[in-house]
Amino acid sequence: MSDPTRLRPLKEAARITQMLDVVLGADRFDRMPVDVIGLALEYSRQIAPDSPIHEVVERNIPGCVGALVYGEALPRQWAILYHVGQSDGRRSFTVAHEFAHYVLHRQLIEEDRRFDGGLYCDENAVVRRVGSGIEKEADEFAAALLMPFHDFRRQLPAKARADFETLSRLSKRYGVSLTAAILRWLEYTETRAIMVVSNEGFAHWAKPSTAALRSGRYIRTRETLFELPAQAFAAKRDYSDAALTGVTQQAGVWFPEPLHEMCFRSERYDQEITVLQFEADGPRFQPEEDETDVFDRFVRSGQAPDL
Ligand SMILES: [Zn+2]
Known part of the structure; x- marks a missing residue:
């Protein structure tokens, strides 16, 4: 630095x-x-x-x-x-x-x-x-x-995928909202994951992990309304146990590759938290760059994901 x-x-x-x-x-x-x-x-x-x-x-x-x-x-x-x-x-x-x-x-x-x-x-x-x-x-x-x-990584290792049971247990462990716990996990996870916060079928904001961002997987919500895919749990208003556990969505639903989607609804804040997780190795570009360089490049080119 x-x-x-x-x-x-x-x-x-x-x-x-x-x-x-x-x-x-x-x-x-x-x-x-x-x-x-x-x-x-x-x-x-x-x-x-x-x-x-x-x-x-x-x-x-x-x-x-x-x-x-x-x-x-x-x-x-x-x-x-x-x-x-x-x-x-x-x-x-x-x-x-x-x-x-x-x-x-x-x-x-x-x-x-x-x-x-x-x-x-x-x-x-x-x-x-x-x-x-x-x-x-x-x-x-x-x-x-x-x-x-040092504590968070022991609870949820950087290479591990997450489920809502673990994430909500961690939100209680740290006394924070589920959103805050997921944002923290996205800061260090080496997996490719995206959190999407939505309401009425539209994403308000979204945040990718570094690995997801590097592979070109992010959702743009700045100055644009991102409509959720019709098959998404939040779009279907399906907040059952199946949504919490999640399903595999085929290539073409969210992105040109399959992914695991799970969704949790907060009545209190009238919004849904969807977590998308990709297979380990996705498309990569310029992997030698560090995250700051990649992000700076998105910002300079006016394509910043809404972090
Ligand atoms: Zn302040």
Whole structure:
């Protein structure tokens, strides 16, 4: 890495992860997820006794999922807000994201006039994890803190395919939403897989694993509506046990190659999560490139998959 500051979110998260491993034991996730609210209150008092986070509270903040705010007094006194109506899992990631802004960006937020009174974060930044700059840093910190790779990889090896039973068990292990757990898995899996989030027969957004992206398998949803294939579970509104287990879809249904499709519906958020998994070896191009190069090339050519 040419720019060491890019690693700061991961370094800060690793520092706290190591501390929690020492204090609670390396097997801590067998017992419970990270208590991120307690951690935010306690850790902020340790690193900034004069300027800590005083409370983590639910508020109605329309258009946003979370915020890191400060009051008039100096030195600044902080609070984390999370928008009403979030599931426990989503709230956990939201609070971790705002805690990241506190650890990494509180000085910037306090000094920069753009952030008068605090920083407010929307769903794209927190749930879909497609923010840039400090939003991306906060997501990286939150994912690393709540779902450390050293534990996640042991639970679901990089070469293994996933099923909903495993993925939902992991979402409970880490106290996060199913979406957040799947996004984390897609970050390191060496298998070719894509998550598709849809509603009413259309994909709202989708995220491929690196291996899928490299083989040209991704779904474009930016500035376009992607209509699900008629045979897809979500298009058929089939949310039976068979959809959860999944089926093999023939070449031509989703892509010019067969794949395994499984689908889970969230009533709470009125959307479907479909996971597509391909056979191990698919079409490859320029395999010597690393993932950044491949992705940058998509971005430059205006064909960015909607990550
Ligand atoms: Zn944010």
